[in-house]
Amino acid sequence: MKTVRVVAAIIKNNGKIFATQRGYGEFKDGWEFPGGKIEVGETPQEALVREIREELDAEIAVGELLDTVEYDYPAFHLSMDCFWCEVVSGNLVLKEHEAARWLGKDELGSVEWLPADLGLVEKIEAEL
Template sequence: MKRIDVAAAIVADEEGRVLIARRREGKAQAGRWEFPGGKIEPGETPEACIVRELKEEMDIDVRPGERFGEYEHDYGDVRIRLIAHLAAYEGGAIRLADHDRHEWARPADLLRYPLAPADVGFAKRLAGAADGQEE
C-alpha cells in the first residue's frame, strides 16, 4: 500500500475561528472539508510544506508554529499520515485553487462539517478543547 505524508495547517483568526476548505469536484475527497495543506515533498519539512501549499492552494502567507499532532488514516489504496501544525495567518486574500469553498469555523462547530476522515481527529481535539474537554 502506498503511504503519503501530508502536512496540514490549523490557522486561527483573532476570534479563535479555524480555517477549513472544501475539496472541489475532480479532487480526491471531493466535497469534504479539510484543514488546508498538502503532500510533503522529498526533503521538505512539514512546516515548509505548509508555507508552500497554502501559498499555492490559497495564495496566503502563513507562519507555522508548534506541532499540533499526527494521525494516520487508511483510505484503502493509500495510507495518509497527516501532520498538523498550528499556523499564524500572515496575509494575502484567499484565492482557491484546489477547493471550491473556505470558511472560518468555530472549533465547537467543526464536527458539523463532512470532514475528510484524516482530519476528524484534529477536529475532535479542537472541538473538545473548545468545550473545555481534551480527548
C-alpha cells in the same frame, strides 16, 4: 500499502478555524484542513508554507505541531502532520478548493470532514 506524507494547516484567527472544501479528486466535496504533500527535501513546515502559498495565495507562520494523524484509506496509508498556523499576509484566496468557512468551536461539527481530518476535530475543540 503505500504511505503518503502530507501536512495540514490548522489556521486559527479570533477563535475560529479555517476549513476548506475539496474541489477535485476522489474526495471531492469533503471538508479538510488545507495543506498537501511533502516534497523531497522539504521539512513539513516548508511544505506547509509552500502549499498554502500555492493553494490559498497567503503567507503563514507555522506554529506548534498539534498532532500527526495516521489513517488507512483503502488505497494508501496517510501520515499527516498537523500544525497550528496563522496568516501573516494575504487574504486566503481559493485557487483549488470549492468553498471555505471559518468555524467556531461549536461549528466544527457542521461540515462533512474527510475521514482522516475527523479525528483532529476533537483535539482542536479541546484547544479552542
